[in-house]
Amino acid sequence: MTQKPLLEVEGLKTYFYLDDDMVAKAVDGVDFTVSPGETVAIVGESGSGKSITSLSIMQLIQKPGKIIEGTISLENDNLLKKSGKQMTKIRGNDIGMIFQEPMTALNPVYTIGNQITETLKKHKKLSKKEAHQRAIELLKVVGFPRAEKIIDEYPHQLSGGMRQRAMIAMAISCDPKLLIADEPSTALDVTIQAQILDLLAEMKERLDMAILLITHDLGVVAEYADRVLVMYGGQIVEKASVEQLFENTKHPYTTGLLESLPDIDKEMDRLGAIKGTVPPAHSFPKGCRFSDRCPHVMDHCYESNPELRQVESDHHVRCFLYE
Amino acid sequence: MSLSEQEVREKVTENKENSDHEVLVQAKHIKKYFPIKGGIFKHTVGHVKAVDDVSLSISKGETLGIVGESGSGKSTLGRVILRLLEPTEGDIIFENNDISHLSNRKLRDYRKNMQIVFQDPFASLNSKMSVGELVEEPLLVQTSLSKSERKEKSTKLLERVGLRASDRMKYPHEFSGGQRQRISIARALTLNPKFIICDEPVSSLDVSIQAQVLNLMADLQDEFNLTYLFIAHDLSVVKHISDRVAVMYLGRIAEIAPKGLLYDNPLHPYTQALLSSIPSTNVRRRREKIKLSGDLPSPANPPSGCAFRTRCPYAHERCSVERPELKHYHNGHYVACHLYDGPDT
Numbered sequence: 001m002t003q004k005p006l007l008e009v010e011g012l013k014t015y016f017y018l019d020d021d022m023v024a025k026a027v028d029g030v031d032f033t034v035s036p037g038e039t040v041a042i043v044g045e046s047g048s049g050k051s052i053t054s055l056s057i058m059q060l061i062q063k064p065g066k067i068i069e070g071t072i073s074l075e076n077d078n079l080l081k082k083s084g085k086q087m088t089k090i091r092g093n094d095i096g097m098i099f100q101e102p103m104t105a106l107n108p109v110y111t112i113g114n115q116i117t118e119t120l121k122k123h124k125k126l127s128k129k130e131a132h133q134r135a136i137e138l139l140k141v142v143g144f145p146r147a148e149k150i151i152d153e154y155p156h157q158l159s160g161g162m163r164q165r166a167m168i169a170m171a172i173s174c175d176p177k178l179l180i181a182d183e184p185s186t187a188l189d190v191t192i193q194a195q196i197l198d199l200l201a202e203m204k205e206r207l208d209m210a211i212l213l214i215t216h217d218l219g220v221v222a223e224y225a226d227r228v229l230v231m232y233g234g235q236i237v238e239k240a241s242v243e244q245l246f247e248n249t250k251h252p253y254t255t256g257l258l259e260s261l262p263d264i265d266k267e268m269d270r271l272g273a274i275k276g277t278v279p280p281a282h283s284f285p286k287g288c289r290f291s292d293r294c295p296h297v298m299d300h301c302y303e304s305n306p307e308l309r310q311v312e313s314d315h316h317v318r319c320f321l322y323e
Numbered sequence: 324m325s326l327s328e329q330e331v332r333e334k335v336t337e338n339k340e341n342s343d344h345e346v347l348v349q350a351k352h353i354k355k356y357f358p359i360k361g362g363i364f365k366h367t368v369g370h371v372k373a374v375d376d377v378s379l380s381i382s383k384g385e386t387l388g389i390v391g392e393s394g395s396g397k398s399t400l401g402r403v404i405l406r407l408l409e410p411t412e413g414d415i416i417f418e419n420n421d422i423s424h425l426s427n428r429k430l431r432d433y434r435k436n437m438q439i440v441f442q443d444p445f446a447s448l449n450s451k452m453s454v455g456e457l458v459e460e461p462l463l464v465q466t467s468l469s470k471s472e473r474k475e476k477s478t479k480l481l482e483r484v485g486l487r488a489s490d491r492m493k494y495p496h497e498f499s500g501g502q503r504q505r506i507s508i509a510r511a512l513t514l515n516p517k518f519i520i521c522d523e524p525v526s527s528l529d530v531s532i533q534a535q536v537l538n539l540m541a542d543l544q545d546e547f548n549l550t551y552l553f554i555a556h557d558l559s560v561v562k563h564i565s566d567r568v569a570v571m572y573l574g575r576i577a578e579i580a581p582k583g584l585l586y587d588n589p590l591h592p593y594t595q596a597l598l599s600s601i602p603s604t605n606v607r608r609r610r611e612k613i614k615l616s617g618d619l620p621s622p623a624n625p626p627s628g629c630a631f632r633t634r635c636p637y638a639h640e641r642c643s644v645e646r647p648e649l650k651h652y653h654n655g656h657y658v659a660c661h662l663y664d665g666p667d668t
Binding site for chain 1: 392393499501502529530531532533534535537538541556558559560562563586596597598600601602603604605606607612614615618619
C-alpha cells in the first residue's frame with residue numbers, strides 16, 4: 001500500500017464479560033487497514049466476530065461488552081481516545097453505517113424525510129429548507145424516481161429494497177470518508193440485492209468513499225471487494241487481495257467455506273461440508289481455534305495458536321501449514 | 324385461459340416417460356386467494372392472489388425445486404399441497420387419490436405420508452418438549468407402538484441424522500441452528516413418509532452447516548426413497564439438490580424444466596435475470612448482469628397480462644393484454660412467455 005491508510009485498526013480486542021465469570025473473546029487481536037476509496041470485506045460465519053469488529057469501530061459496543069485493547073485510527077486520529085460527544089460527531093459525519101435489517105434501523109414513527117434531514121441539520125448545520133432540498137437530492141441520487149413523494153412517506157410504506165436505498169441516502173448524506181455496510185443485502189431478494197450492491201459501488205466511485213463490507217456471502221465478496229479478511233473465532237485467519245483469496249486459497253477454513261458453497265456452474269455430487277460447528281466465543285479450543293474442525297490438523301495445532309504471517313506480498317494466513 | 328386437463332395429462336405422461344417413475348403428487352390448477360378485508364363491516368375489498376393457477380406433478384423419488392423471490396407464492400403453494408391451507412380452487416392428487424376435498428379426519432391417514440421441514444428451526448420446535456418427546460410425538464399420534472418401541476425408533480432416527488442418543492433428554496434451546504434442523508428432519512422422518520416438503524430448510528444456516536444439512540438430506544432421500552418438494556430462494560442450493568426446477572413469479576410458474584435445461588438455457592427473461600444476478604465466486608469471470616428495475620409488484624394488484632411485464636426488458640404490447648400460458652418448449656422444458664409462442668413442438 002503506497003497510500004496512507006484511511007482507517008487503521010491495530011490489536012483490537014473486544015471482550016464480553018458474561019455472568020458466571022465467563023469471558024467471550026468476540027474480537028481477539030484484529031489488525032487491518034482500509035485505504036481511501038477501497039472496498040475491504042470481512043467474511044465469516046455467525047459468531048466469527050465480524051459484526052463486533054464493525055461496531056467497535058463505531059464504538060457502539062454495549063455492556064457487558066468492552067473494547068479492552070488496541071487502537072482504531074481514522075486518518076491518524078485515535079478514535080478510542082475520543083469523548084462520547086466527539087464520537088457522536090464522527091459517526092454520521094466521517095463514518096456512515098448501514099445495517100442488515102433496514103426496518104429495524106429506521107425509526108417507524110418518523111417519515112423518511114425527517115430521518116435524513118435530522119442528520120443534515122445536526123452535522124451539516126443546514127436550515128430546515130436547505131436540508132429538505134438536500135434530502136430530495138440524496139433520494140434521487142440513490143435512485144428514487146418520485147423523491148418528492150417518498151420524502152413524506154414512512155418506512156413501512158416502502159419495500160425492503162427501497163428502505164435499504166433510504167438507509168444509504170442517510171448514510172451518505174454527510175459525505176462520509178468511510179461507509180461501514182453490515183450485511184447490506186442479506187435480507188433482500190437476489191434481484192434487489194444486485195441493485196443495492198451496484199448502487200453502493202456507484203456511490204463509492206462518485207463520493208470517493210472507502211467501504212468496509214461485512215458479509216457472510218463469498219459471492220458478494222468476489223464481485224465487490226478489493227481486499228478480504230476472513231474471520232474465525234474472533235481473529236483474522238486469512239487476509240489477502242480478492243484475486244489471491246479466491247485463486248490461491250491458503251487457510252483450511254477458507255477452503256472449507258468455498259467448498260461448502262454449491263457452485264451454479266458445476267455439477268457436484270456432495271458438498272464439502274466443514275464438520276462440527278463454530279465454537280462459542282467463551283470456550284475456544286486451546287491452540288488453533290479451528291483445530292477441532294480442521295481436516296489438516298497436526299499435533300501442535302492443539303498446543304498453540306499460530307500467528308498471522310505474511311506468506312506472499314499481499315497474503316497473510318494464520319496456519320501452521322505455512323510456517 | 325389456463326392449461327386444459329388434457330395438457331396437464333400430457334405433461335404428466337411425459338414426466339413418466341422421462342423418469343420411468345410414477346407420479347406421486349399432482350397439483351391441478353391450484354389457486355389460493357387471501358381476502359383483503361376493509362371498511363367498517365370488514366367486507367372483502369379485494370384478494371391477494373398468492374397462488375394463481377399452478378399445475379405441476381412430482382414423480383416418485385424426484386426432487387422438484389421451487390425458486391422465487393419473497394411474495395412469489397412458493398411457500399403458500401407448498402402449504403396448499405399439504406392442505407395446511409385450503410386451496411381456493413384446484414385439486415391435489417396424492418397417489419391417484421384426490422385429497423383436496425377430504426375431511427380432516429380422513430386426511431389424517433394421508434398426513435403420515437406427507438411431512439414438512441420449515442425454515443426456522445427456532446420457531447418450529449416446541450421449546451417445552453425434550454428432543455425425545457419431539458421426535459416421538461408423531462408416533463404417539465399416528466401409531467399404536469408401545470413406549471419402548473417408540474423410544475427405540477426415535478433414538479435410531481436421531482442417530483441417523485447425526486445426533487446422539489443422550490440428546491433425547493435435552494431441549495431445543497441447547498442446540499445450534501444446524502442441529503435443530505437435524506431434529507426437525509428426524510421428526511419429519513418418524514412416520515416413514517413418502518413425500519417431504521422442505522420450505523427453505525437451510526436458509527437460516529451458515530454455509531458450512533448448510534452443506535452438512537444438504538448432504539444429509541441427499542443421503543436420506545436415497546436411503547428412505549423420499550420425494551422432495553424443495554422450496555428456496557437460493558438458486559445454487561436449488562440447483563444442487565433438485566432434478567427439476569420451477570421458477571415462480573407473482574403466484575404463477577414462469578418456467579419449469581429439468582435442472583440442466585433450466586440453468587444452461589433459461590428461456591424466461593425473469594429466469595435469465597435471476598441467474599445472472601447471483602454473485603459468483605469466480606473473480607476472473609464476472610457475469611454480465613441483466614438488471615431488473617423496480618420491485619416485485621403487489622400480488623393484490625398484479626399487472627394486467629403478463630405479471631412480469633413491468634420489469635421485463637423485452638415487454639411488448641401483447642404482454643399487457645394477454646396473459647402468457649405455460650407452454651411446452653421442448654424436452655420437458657415449459658415456459659410462460661410470449662417470446663416463445665412459435666409453433667408448439
